[in-house]
Amino acid sequence: MSIQARLPLRPSSSTKAEGAAPQQGSGRRRTARRDQKYGLLFASPWLIGFVAFIGLPIIASAFYSFTSFNLFQSPEFVGFANYSQLLADDRFYKAVFNTFFLALFGVPLGLALALALALLLNVNVKGQPLYRAVIYLPTIIPTIVVVYVWRWLLNAQYGFINEAISTIGLHRPLWLDDPMWTKPAILIIGFWTIGGTAVIYLAALKEVPAELHEAAKVDGAGPFLRFRHIVWPAITPVTLFQVVVSLIAYLQMFTQPYLLAQEGRNDVGAGPNDSMLTYAMYVYQNAFVYLKMGYASALAWVLFILILVLTFIILKSSKRWVHYGN
Amino acid sequence: MxxxxxxxxxxxxxxxxxxxxxxxxxxxxxxxxxxxxxxxxxxxxxxxxxxxxxxxxxxxxxxxxxFGLALEAMPIDRYLWNTIVVASLSVIGTLVSCPLVAYALAKFEWRGRGVVFFIVLATMMLPPQVTMIPLYLVFDTVGLTGTIWPLVLPTFFGTPFFIFLMRQFMMNVPDDLIAAARLDGASEFRIYWSIVLPLAKPALATIGIFQFMWAWTDFLNPLIYLNDEANYTLSLGLYNFFSENGIAWGPLMAASVVFTVPALIVFLIGQRFFLSGLATSGLK
Known part of the structure; x- marks a missing residue:
């Protein structure tokens, strides 16, 4: 390889071809050949990785979704049985409902909060780097620690959250023991770890041209109008990115609800009345607790198709509300 | 302002x-x-x-x-070491593979490049649940379940998100610089190693820290693959501890602090590069 790599060194004509623009012919062909060779060579780790860790597993998973299969005996073809079983499965519907519920509230509220935080962090006052670090801090804490800290904070009897709630004279929820309150608990934890999204918004806000602000001010536009007509259009591309990313994250949410609901190791419960059973949790339970690998694969494929469809719809709709400037 | x-x-x-x-x-x-x-x-x-x-x-x-009680209940030092090993190997894997692939996508014109770039983007949307089961079976067949390798090996072949981030960054490396080095007779690997990589330091720091955090805080993959207590990462150790001791909040929080501090240190050291790298690469 080292000899080949040094090849361009040898023929002086290649040097000339690079330098002199006219009389290209063979030089351009050589460039094309070099690009082809090194492009493939540099990309090869991922090409191999894609086949091994993504491509073949996708095909295998599609195949398994048409089989009955539990680790210990080889897959047995069952046609669409898994998919029709899924349509009659109450826990499947429960998981879909819970997951969509979380996404429906979590994505818009989360992005609104992240944007509000970014606007605050963009105000010109002392100490902003420190405040930014504090807002970002929760995202560096291991998820399992985040969840356990919040289980403690949300403790119905001894937790700080209920203490604060009763201080302002409201009714104390039972949080993790009340199916009405488990999903808000998951959302609150999601909002606490919104710092990454906020930092990306902050970077986008810093790119909004100052001249536009100034011009609008001269025209007498107040902060609200300036946000509506200058800031918001400029950050719609980033918003599109954040909507897609956070929607996908919500649709695949596993660790937070799994650990919030956990009573014991490999416990298949998902909170009171299955109120924390998310789609990804249900896939995991079927695959690694019930060992129904075929059924779990079918579930995973339904999720994949849902994500593709929703992403496609969002990208389509974006033509109407995303502004690409310059 | x-x-x-x-x-x-x-x-x-x-x-x-x-x-x-x-x-x-x-x-x-x-x-x-x-x-x-x-x-x-x-x-x-x-x-x-x-x-x-x-x-x-x-x-x-x-x-x-x-802290003493937590250490008595579980070998935190062992879990800490395992987590450090997994996170470090993952970072090495990511830093070796992702810039290579990104460079191929950013600076060489080869047939198939467009398709490969599209696939990189598309796989960012693939839920891990789809590939999780076949991957588990493969690792099980070759006898690697229970070891840390299923958590580490894939990083040596590139991660779509990081490849994308790196590629966006490398698009900004001036072509003239690369052409000039070729004129001077530098080999392609030499150009990559001594010109492109040094220029990409902020992006490298960004994906390195990202990968460290991912590996450090990951729960799902250790849950699936690590069934031998000797190989537990801190995530799994904590999970086990909670399963057995539930509301022993003091020791649980002590172990949580031990788990969080290394991530904090890495973040504080890399913060400068990280946030600027995040702002200048990708997302545009």
């Missing part, structure tokens, strides 16, 4: 507005840091101080007892 100071507006109103913003920021910062403080202070509480009404942030008496 500099504009504000140039134009002399009604300064009293402006001062009150910035005071308001300041108050808002401090309130928000207080709310965001509070759970973190609770974790730390609870870890220093005596068991009798944990359940108090009303709850108190600070311990009555400060004690290190919980």
């Amino acid at each position: 500099a504009i504000d100071t140039v134009r002399r507006g009604p300064s009293a109103r402006k001062a009150s507005r910035s005071l308001l913003a300041y108050a808002g920021i401090l309130a928000v910062v207080g709310i965001f840091i509070f759970p973190f403080l609770t974790m730390i202070t609870t870890s220093f509480k005596l068991p009798t101080d944990v359940f108090t009404l009303p709850p108190a942030l600070l311990p009555e008496t400060w004690t290190f007892e919980n």
Whole structure:
């Protein structure tokens, strides 16, 4: 390889071809050949990785979704049985409902909060780097620690959250023991770890041209109008990115609800009345607790198709509300 | 913001507005840091101080007892070491593979490049649940389940998100620089190693820290693959501890602090590169 790599060194004509623009012919062909060779060579780790860790597993998973299969005996073809079983499965519907519920509230509220935080962090006052670090801090804490800290904070009897709630004279929820309150608990934890999204918004806000602000001010536009007509259009591309990313994250949410609901190791419960059973949790339970690998694969494929469809719809709709400037 | 100071507006109103913003920021910062403080202070509480009404942030008496109890209940040092090994190997894998692939996508014109780039983007949307089961079976067949390798090996073949981030960054490396090095007779690998990679340092720091955090905090993959207690990462150790001891909040929070501190240190060291790298690469 080292000899080949040094090849361009040898023929002086290649040097000339690079330098002199006219009389290209063979030089351009050589460039094309070099690009082809090194492009493939540099990309090869991922090409191999894609086949091994993504491509073949996708095909295998599609195949398994048409089989009955539990680790210990080889897959047995069952046609669409898994998919029709899924349509009659109450826990499947429960998981879909819970997951969509979380996404429906979590994505818009989360992005609104992240944007509000970014606007605050963009105000010109002392100490902003420190405040930014504090807002970002929760995202560096291991998820399992985040969840356990919040289980403690949300403790119905001894937790700080209920203490604060009763201080302002409201009714104390039972949080993790009340199916009405488990999903808000998951959302609150999601909002606490919104710092990454906020930092990306902050970077986008810093790119909004100052001249536009100034011009609008001269025209007498107040902060609200300036946000509506200058800031918001400029950050719609980033918003599109954040909507897609956070929607996908919500649709695949596993660790937070799994650990919030956990009573014991490999416990298949998902909170009171299955109120924390998310789609990804249900896939995991079927695959690694019930060992129904075929059924779990079918579930995973339904999720994949849902994500593709929703992403496609969002990208389509974006033509109407995303502004690409310059 | 500099504009504000140039134009002399009604300064009293402006001062009150910035005071308001300041108050808002401090309130928000207080709310965001509070759970973190609770974790730390609870870890220093005596068991009798944990359940108090009303709850108190600070311990009555400060004690290190919980750290000892946590260490007695589980081999934290072993879990810590395993987690460090997994995270470090993952970072190495990512830093070796992702820039290579990104460079191929950014700076060479080869047939199939468009398709490969599209696939990279498309796989970012692929839910891990789809590939999780076949991958488990493969690792099981070759006898690697229970070891850390299923967590580490894939990083040596590139991660779509990081490849994308790197590629966006490398698009900005001037072509002239590369062409000039070719004129000087540098080999393609030499160009990559001594010109492109040094220029990409902020992006490298960004994906390195990202990968470290991912590996450090990952729960699902260790849950699936690690069934031998000797190979547990801290995530799994903590999970086990909670399963068995439930509401022993003091030791649990002590172990949580131990788990969080290394991530904090890495983040504080890399913060400068990280946030600037995040702002300058990708997302555009």
